[in-house]
Amino acid sequence: MSEPRARNWGGNVTFAAARLHRPRTLDELRRIVAASRRIRALGSGHSFSAVADTTGDLVRLDRLPHTVDVDPDSSTVTVAAGATYAEVATRLQAAGYALANLASLPHISVAGSVATGTHGSGEALPCLAAQVRAVRLVGPEGDLVDLDRDADPDTFPGAVVALGALGVVTRLTLDVEPTYRLAQHVRVGVPLDEVAERLDEVFGAAYSVSVFTHWIDGEAVVWLKRRTDRPVADWAGGRAATVPVHPVPELPADNCTDQLDVPGPWHERLPHFRPDYVPGSGRELQSEYYLPRHRATEAIAALRRLAPVLDPVLQISELRAVRGDDLWLSPAYRRDSVTVHFTWADDPVAVPPVIRAVEELLLPLGARPHWGKLSAADPARIAAGYERAEDFRKLAASLDPVGRFRNAHLDALFPA
Ligand SMILES: Cc1cc2nc3c(=O)[nH]c(=O)nc-3n(C[C@H](O)[C@H](O)[C@H](O)COP(=O)(O)OP(=O)(O)OC[C@H]3O[C@@H](n4cnc5c(N)ncnc54)[C@H](O)[C@@H]3O)c2cc1C
Incomplete structure (x- = not known):
């Protein structure tokens, strides 16, 4: 089945x-892939960059069954790639389980989020892709490829944050833990000087911390999501x-999760x-940038100096903490990071x-730009920020020798 152009x-x-x-x-998906000249998977389409774009075909998995299968023995859940985190979280919560972390919105597809290194906040919490234990994908000839964190330790770290370059992911297995509760509260009028000088205390103040600022007025609004089972x-x-407040102060808080320190389940906070x-x-x-955490104070000072340039077009900025991981194309690869959104x-x-x-x-x-957001940087310079970029290029060439899953965006980043 075919439909017209999408945005x-x-x-x-x-x-x-x-x-x-x-x-x-x-089977229909496998036939479509095998018959295409070039094809890209589209998740929920929340990326601002052209990472999913193609002059070939697009394929969206939203009409495949949105399965969510919890396995208590291995503490995992196996989810259909096209499912959104909202769907997965609701089903997990009903079964008494939770994910360690979520992004700022639950509307995004699991496969699309994982593919771009999407993250939430929490200095002990890596990006969402670090939850992935196994992936199944449809390769260029419509073949099925299974990759597993334990069984394929050499290539797996290259195959998770993969920008859709290795194939169409059809399902992912994620680590889960017993459900937990959080309470969220907000501190307003926090001096940016204090954020910069006491960064470790601020990001250490709760399970998940977000610092919102306009830069221009020298103040921040800090959202703290604390686990009710921890001190x-x-x-x-x-x-x-x-x-209750919205991240963009002028907007009503109706579309935001509950605040004022009212406890609730993890996926609702x-x-x-x-x-x-x-x-x-x-x-x-x-747009968003992952900075090595030890450069965050310098970044804050530099952005404060730039505030008059930012202000006319800035709705809001957000600082978050992301733990380092070992995923080759993760913007937090091998470094604890502070992200500036x-x-x-x-x-x-x-x-x-x-x-x-x-x-x-x-x-x-x-800084490494977020793969799913806008950047003006030279693609070669972006790729040069990744120690394993060449390994990723080789992995993509080995799994997709005909370049079925390439697009102009990938060609510029990782020339064949
Ligand atoms: C309002 C808003 C808030 C956001 N908040 C955050 C945030 O808190 N943290 C953060 O890090 N990011 C955030 N983002 C960015 C967003 O999380 C990423 O752009 C993410 O990639 C979106 O997932 P998606 O399913 O929409 O992916 P898409 O944009 O549809 O696709 C992204 C990439 O994934 C690939 N892909 C998708 N599905 C598959 C598949 N089945 N197999 C293989 N490849 C696939 C695509 O080919 C493409 O390369 C936000 C975006 C918006 C619009």
């Missing part, structure tokens, strides 16, 4: 694909918010946004020069 969630990418396939069975930390800068509402501001562009105005003319100005400051500090 991403942000509306800034109209996919060049001639066809969008939405197979209903695995309460000491840091409490600024003052407690007395009403870890994301900032509720699954049944539009996340973010709804009209926006985004920018929600920009939906202005494709005014925003790119500001992104360039940000990157002039942050790339020299070792």
Whole structure:
């Protein structure tokens, strides 16, 4: 079945694909892949970059059964690649289980999130792809390939954050743990000087911490998501918010998860946004950078100096902590990171020069751009930030020798 051209969630990418396939069975998917010249998987389309784009075919797995199978013996869940975290989390919670972490929104597909190194916040918590224990994918000839963290220790770390380059992932097995509860509260009026000087205390103040700022007024709003089964930390800068807030202060908090320190299940507190509402501001562009954690204070100082340039197009910025991992293309590869996110105005003319100005400051500090968000950096320079880029290129060439899953974005990053 074919449908006309599609756009991403942000509306800034109209996919060049001639066809969008939405197979209903695995066999149909395998036939589509084998018969295509070039093909890219599309998840829920929440990326702002052209990473999913193609002049070949697009395939979306949302019509395949959204299976979610918990295995208590191995403490894992095996999920259909097209399922969203909202679907997986609801089913896990009902079975008494949880994931260690989620992104700011639960609307995104598991496969698409994992493919781009999507992360939440928590200094002890790596990106979501680190939860993956096994993947099954459809290879270039419609063949099925199974990869497993324990059985394939040499290649597996290259095959998880893979930008869709190795094949169409059909299912993923994730680590789970017993369900837990969190309570979320917000501190407003926190001086940015305090964030910079006491960064370890701020990020150590709860299981998951997000620091929102406009840079220009020298203040931050800090969201703290604490586990109710762990001791309460000491840091409490600024003052407690007395009403629920949205990350973009001008917007109503209706689409946000419950705050004011009211406990609730993990999946109703870890994301900032509720699954049944539009996340973010709804009209926006985004970019984000993973910095080595030890460079975060310098980055904060540099961005404060740039505040007058940022301010006209910035809806909000967010700082988060991400633990390092061993996934070759993870932007947190082998380094504990602080991420700096920018929600920009939906202005494709005014925003790119500001992104360039940000990157002039942050790339020299070792920043790696988020694969799913906008960057103006030279693709060769981005790839050079990854020690295992050449290994990834070889892995992609071995699993996809005909280049079925390549696109212009990948060609620029990892020339064949
Ligand atoms: C409002 C909003 C909030 C966000 N918040 C966060 C956040 O908190 N943290 C964060 O890190 N990011 C965040 N993002 C970015 C988002 O998480 C990433 O862009 C993520 O990739 C989106 O997943 P998706 O399913 O939409 O992927 P898509 O954009 O559809 O695809 C991304 C990549 O995954 C590949 N892919 C998708 N499905 C498959 C498959 N089955 N097999 C193989 N490859 C596949 C595609 O080919 C493409 O390369 C946010 C985005 C938005 C719009």
